[in-house]
Each structure stands twice: as C-alpha cells, then as structure tokens.
Amino acid sequence: MVLKPYDAIVVGARCAGSPTAMLLARMGYNVLAVDKATFPSDTVSTHLIHPPGMAALQRWGLSELVAGTGSPAIDTYAFDLGPFTIAGSPGAADAPVAYAPRRTVLDKILVDAAADAGVEIREGFTVEDVVVDDGRVTGIRGHAKGGKSVTENARVVVGADGRHSTVARAVNPEQYNEKPQLEASYYSYWSGLPMNGRFEAYNRGDRAFAAWPTSGDLTLIVGGWPFAQFEANRVDIEGNFFRMLDLVPDFAGRVRDATREERFVGAAVPNFFRKPFGPGWALVGDAGYNKDFITAQGISDAFRDAELCAGAIDASLSGARPFDDAMSEYHTTRDEHVLPMYEFTCEFAKLEPPPPEQQQVMGAVYGNQEAMDGFARVFAGVTSPAEFYSEENIGRIFAAAQGRQAS
Numbered sequence: 001m002v003l004k005p006y007d008a009i010v011v012g013a014r015c016a017g018s019p020t021a022m023l024l025a026r027m028g029y030n031v032l033a034v035d036k037a038t039f040p041s042d043t044v045s046t047h048l049i050h051p052p053g054m055a056a057l058q059r060w061g062l063s064e065l066v067a068g069t070g071s072p073a074i075d076t077y078a079f080d081l082g083p084f085t086i087a088g089s090p091g092a093a094d095a096p097v098a099y100a101p102r103r104t105v106l107d108k109i110l111v112d113a114a115a116d117a118g119v120e121i122r123e124g125f126t127v128e129d130v131v132v133d134d135g136r137v138t139g140i141r142g143h144a145k146g147g148k149s150v151t152e153n154a155r156v157v158v159g160a161d162g163r164h165s166t167v168a169r170a171v172n173p174e175q176y177n178e179k180p181q182l183e184a185s186y187y188s189y190w191s192g193l194p195m196n197g198r199f200e201a202y203n204r205g206d207r208a209f210a211a212w213p214t215s216g217d218l219t220l221i222v223g224g225w226p227f228a229q230f231e232a233n234r235v236d237i238e239g240n241f242f243r244m245l246d247l248v249p250d251f252a253g254r255v256r257d258a259t260r261e262e263r264f265v266g267a268a269v270p271n272f273f274r275k276p277f278g279p280g281w282a283l284v285g286d287a288g289y290n291k292d293f294i295t296a297q298g299i300s301d302a303f304r305d306a307e308l309c310a311g312a313i314d315a316s317l318s319g320a321r322p323f324d325d326a327m328s329e330y331h332t333t334r335d336e337h338v339l340p341m342y343e344f345t346c347e348f349a350k351l352e353p354p355p356p357e358q359q360q361v362m363g364a365v366y367g368n369q370e371a372m373d374g375f376a377r378v379f380a381g382v383t384s385p386a387e388f389y390s391e392e393n394i395g396r397i398f399a400a401a402q403g404r405q406a407s
C-alpha cells in the first residue's frame with residue numbers, strides 16, 4: 001500500500017505552527033503538526049499579546065478561551081519617560097485590550113484548537129532534517145522520544161520551529177536586514193504586585209523595564225540593559241535588576257513589598273529576516289523573521305504570518321495560483337507590514353537616549369490624549385510607526401501642543 005502524503009507538515013506547534021496547521025485543516029487539508037515539546041509547555045517569553053494578536057484569536061474563535069483563563073485584561077499602556085508619563089489605550093474598536101497569559105496556557109489552547117480542527121498532532125517528536133528530492137523538500141525525518149527515525153511526506157513542509165529553526169537550517173534561505181543582539185533582558189514573576197489593568201514601562205538612561213499582569217494573580221517584570229553589558233552584568237543578575245528598578249524608587253518600593261515567585265529568566269536575541277519560502281517549504285513565525293522582544297511583537301506577528309502563510313499555501317495546493325506566486329505575495333506582504341516596526345524596535349532596543357527630535361515629539365504628545373493613544377497603539381503594533389511619525393501626523397501633534405501652550 002502506498003501511503004498518501006500529508007498536504008502539509010508543520011514543524012513546531014506554538015504561536016506560529018498551531019494556527020497555521022489549524023487554519024489549513026479548517027480549509028479541509030490533511031495536516032500533521034509535530035513538536036519536540038509536550039503541552040502544556042513553557043518557553044522563554046514574556047507573552048504579552050497586543051490587541052492585534054487578540055484580534056487574530058477572535059477571528060479564529062479563540063479569544064474568549066484566552067480571555068477566560070484568569071489573566072487580566074490590559075487596557076492602558078503607560079510609558080514613564082522620567083519627566084512625564086505617556087499613558088494611552090493600546091487597542092482599536094475590534095480589539096480594545098491586551099492579555100498576557102502564560103505560554104503554558106496560551107500554547108496549549110492553540111495546540112488543542114489545531115487538534116479540534118482535525119490536525120494530527122505529534123508531541124514529543126523531534127525533526128532531525130527535511131527530506132529533499134530533486135531539489136524540492138518532500139517531507140521530514142524525525143523521531144518520537146526514544147523512538148526510531150521515521151520519514152513523513154507532504155506536499156509542503158512548514159518550518160514554525162522558532163528562531164533556531166531546523167527547517168531553516170536545512171533549506172538555508174537568504175537572510176537579510178540582519179542586526180546583532182542589541183539588548184539583554186531578564187524577567188520573573190511577583191505576587192502581591194497589583195497592576196489594575198495597566199502595562200507600565202519605564203525608561204531611565206540605558207535601562208528600560210516594564211511590568212504587566214499575567215495568569216495566576218502574578219505580575220511579570222522584565223527589564224534589561226545594552227547587550228554590551230551582558231557579560232559584565234550576568235554575574236549578578238538580581239543585584240543589577242534591582243539597581244535598575246531603584247532608578248524609579250516608587251516602583252522599586254512596590255516590588256520590594258511584593259514576593260518574587262520564580263527564578264529570573266533572560267535572553268538576548270539577534271534580529272533578522274529570512275526568505276520564507278522555496279521549493280516545497282515555507283517558514284512562519286520566528287523561523288522566518290525574528291526581532292528583539294522589547295516591543296513584544298512576536299506572538300502577534302506569528303499569528304498574522306500564520307494567516308498569510310496558510311492562505312498562500314491554500315492558494316497553491318488548491319491550484320488557484322502557482323506556489324511561487326502565492327508565497328512571494330506572503331513574503332512581500334509580511335516584509336512591507338513589519339519593516340517599520342522592525343526598525344522602531346531595533347532603535348529602541350539599543351537603549352540609547354532618544355535623539356532631541358524624538359524627545360520633542362514625546363513632549364508634544366504628552367497631555368494630548370489622542371496622540372498618547374496613538375503612541376500606545378504604535379507600541380501595540382496597531383498603528384505603523386511610519387504612519388504615526390509621518391510629517392502630517394507629527395505636524396498635527398506639534399500644532400495641538402502649540403495650541404495648548406497658547407491657551
């Protein structure tokens with residue numbers, strides 16, 4: 001008996017992989033998703049889902065499940081820049097708030113939703129390599145825990161296996177817009193630190209830190225320093241972390257009254273884009289595009305890519321469009337959408353004092369609620385930095401500030 005290949009095999013079953021697999025299965029395709037993890041499973045992430053990520057979950061019928069897990073809604077983003085605080089609403093009408101459920105919670109919901117859609121899920125399955133036939137990826141080779149190596153075939157193999165992607169390593173795609181690690185951050189979880197639905201961020205010199213509420217009545221605090229200080233500071237992470245919080249005595253006092261419940265976890269990541277397709281393969285999520293986590297875009301980006309990528313794969317598998325044609329639209333759409341935020345994120349991640357023009361813009365934004373909402377929405381990935389920093393919008397913000405001064 002000759003076994004029919006899968007329509008798609010998705011390697012990695014978290015924010016990028018499970019939604020890609022789920023969406024393809026909902027379109028009627030025969031999909032296998034594998035992950036070396038077994039769920040629920042934690043991973044290194046501060047798991048803030050900005051409103052665009054929540055909007056994607058809503059489109060998929062999963063937002064209520066996520067919102068119902070006990071992680072509080074976050075309706076205000078407050079950026080304390082020292083002299084003043086810019087506080088605004090991060091959402092749009094269709095998705096007004098953010099949430100930050102633990103990855104043990106979120107990723108399990110995503111894997112279960114894929115399984116419910118009919119995806120065959122193999123947890124605890126490690127992919128060793130892709131199978132290539134005449135220059136085209138035709139499947140994967142991998143093993144279950146303690147098991148023998150097996151091969152599975154598919155019309156397309158999707159690498160949703162994160163920034164150290166095995167699929168990307170095997171297909172060796174063009175990598176571009178690369179920037180090295182720019183900052184190193186550490187995070188942990190505190191009880192007894194109420195946030196009242198607020199995301200609070202603090203910038204002081206070359207330090208930036210932020211806090212927001214998450215699952216289990218805990219508050220996550222993340223903060224860091226330029227990557228150049230990574231080696232020197234890693235010898236005393238807790239001491240350096242608290243010296244950073246002490247730059248804002250009120251906040252440090254709140255934290256000292258609270259209880260740290262978990263160990264510190266840290267990371268510093270490189271920034272890059274990879275061409276996300278080639279003969280028989282595609283990349284989605286961090287496997288195809290990775291950036292510093294300082295603006296917390298990765299989950300929402302992975303969700304958006306999953307929709308774009310699944311749509312392009314459908315167009316190709318159904319015969320509506322040639323594979324290269326459909327996938328190159330996915331590639332271009334992804335890059336055009338994320339490039340302004342990528343540059344904004346990388347600039348911020350340098351943790352250098354903002355240039356004088358930026359300080360002037362922030363000074364004019366302060367006190368103008370519409371502009372403060374606008375800035376919060378840039379950080380939330382709702383509004384493109386290109387739109388917010390356009391000559392027209394900045395002109396409007398300065399004109400309003402002059403009007404306020406004159407009155």
Ligand SMILES: Cc1cc2nc3c(=O)[nH]c(=O)nc-3n(C[C@H](O)[C@H](O)[C@H](O)COP(=O)(O)OP(=O)(O)OC[C@H]3O[C@@H](n4cnc5c(N)ncnc54)[C@H](O)[C@@H]3O)c2cc1C
Pocket residue numbers: 011012013014015016017034035036037043044045046047048049050125126127128160161162163164165166266267269284285286287293296297298299300302
């Ligand atoms: C410190 C830190 C904080 C962050 N904070 C935020 C935040 O607050 N908000 C936000 O939106 N984003 C954040 N991010 C980014 C976000 O976590 C990622 O963008 C997101 O997890 C990407 O999802 P993914 O599915 O592409 O990859 P991943 O979440 O990395 O999942 C990849 C999966 O592939 C599996 N896998 C890998 N190799 C194999 C293999 N060979 N065989 C089988 N399975 C394999 C892994 O087990 C894993 O489960 C943060 C990242 C870091 C490092």
